[in-house]
Amino acid sequence: MESEPADSGTPPRRRYDPPLPAPPAFLRRGPFRAGAFSSPLHEPRTVVAVGRWLGAALLVCFLTGLTSHLLQDPPGWSAGHLPTRPVNGYRVTQGLHVISGLAAIPLAGAKLWAVYPRLFEWPPARSVSHALERLGIAVLVAALLLELFTGLLNTLQWYPWPFPFRQTHFWLGWLATGGLLVHLAVKAPLIAAHWWRRAVPALSQRRAFLAATTAAAGAVTLVTAGQTVPWLRSLDLLAPRRPDLGPQGLPVNRTAAQAGTVTVAADWRLRVDGPSPYRLSLAELGELPQYEVELPISCVEGWSATARWTGVRVIDLVRRAGAPAGSAVRVTSLEAAGPYRVMEMPAPYVEDPLSLLALRVDGQVLAADHGFPARIIAPNRPGVLQTKWVERIEVIV
Template structure:
């Protein structure tokens, strides 16, 4: 029995002391004041990003009994613009937040109890999920996908992991957050937790050690970084800010016909099919019929000013001329309450088909012209869908078939 006690006691005794060479952090900038204030800004950004992201994801998986509204026509332009702006602004805030709590990674012992261990595990999940989320989100904006998994699914479910673990983290740390948001915490000499190798200093916030940056300086720099990222990105969606959209990856003013192109006809493999002399638009309803390109172009058209908005955050207002989709749906035996499927000439891909119903269907056009000019191949020639308050990827290009969903 005595030997057993010795075997158990030795590792417990080792856990009571930090290992040789264990990192020690000295200083006064990392504090509850910085962590709480940056965390508050980060929480607001994450909340806005999550909410607008859910609205965007609904375009991918709409419920049959809740149609996506067609008004305001700029609704998706606003929500997706906020989503991308807040997501990018969260990056410098996340970096600052992780810097402020980095010493806690080396708290000894690693887990003081089962509850403490579970708490640290939840934080690890929150941090790792957040890093992956902003990384793949940024790469999506750049249209670079160096992975084999579905970005849409992973990005969506990671968002739920982040928001759930964030709410749990806030609930656990609420007393610390409240204390950190006080003025006393900002001006306290040191707030590093015990056991992290912190050395208390005597300086106030207004007296930076050795002329270094103050806590307020860290907060100002962090907020300014997030603000600059937001300002230089927002021009992709907000026309007045377009001249300062230095971080915008799409500039409508330099795009063909004033609308950026994410996927070209060559990338989609439709060049020959879209320009084939035997092109037909097949209407596969209860009263099926085909239309040649000449017959399509001879039909009456209307003009509508509608923005087109992309999940990457850019958007552009444009004038579209085209045939009212409801005219063709009615002619093939459909009605205003039909669920319509549009098929592209694109041989494969997740957006080869799209579903439209409700107010969007009733307001949609089969566009033939963009800003007064016949559609180019890359913009969807011979015809494409354009509907208000709809994600750009679902404004299907190179349409060849229209039918009714079962």
């Protein structure tokens, strides 16, 4: 029952454990040959050290991703309880989601490099339990890599796959997180044995490797986080969006040309449906009490920007239509098609005094790309739900 010394850098092996058999002679080449992996960093201490940071990044990414999904597509029981405060809540959580996801990419690469020699262990499976363990790791790695890859391309708004991104990304997150928890449970004794231990062999190499990994993750964060964090904006070199560039100083994801709303009919009128329906022209909307609020636009790709919006309170419009207290609304856009052409706004947002049907931004009439003649702006909501080119507001009792 004796074990190897604590500073050996290898997992303790009991004296009576039989050595692993060598692969057949015809396989003893390439990665299967003896001594194929000479780096002393392919060992548990390095894996655990990198895994701590990777696990933290994935935990933040998963929890903030759940927040985003809940706000975009709330279950029926939760729609009436969604928070409108803090007004920057979605900006912070979605910014953290993208930042932690990008930081996880170099961390995952370092972790996989440290463990990849285990792919060439012989025999591939020593028992049924060992085979199931390796299968679980394969599912975990595949789900994690696909999750990070699709998330990265989403920040670029590039979708080269045939499946819907948001739903696939959501379920991949659960699959990867579940696989990670099972993996941690199986490897818990090994992780505990190497959590704080500083193995003597290759100590300087390990420090250099961990420093390089930390620098890579830090660099990725610094040159992309500026799309969310204002004081890092000068370092925003690789992020796909500059939050201060675009019409009227704001970025645009979907233009009026893409939505088919470049030309709005001169006789456009807002339709408000409820117990007492009515219609208003743009001039009549401008004659109603106007309010100015300072709110951010925060998009799922990670960028966000704050602006001053001027318009009519949503609650004033629906009350005029005879809506009872606690009513939600359904907002329809002029755009011909699109997954967010119709948006439902739960009661907490309808009744919040900061929720506007905005007619101006930063003192200027809305540009076509920002939703002229009118758009929704509300606190703590994803940008895709801040509907542009509004033509109808319908009370849902």
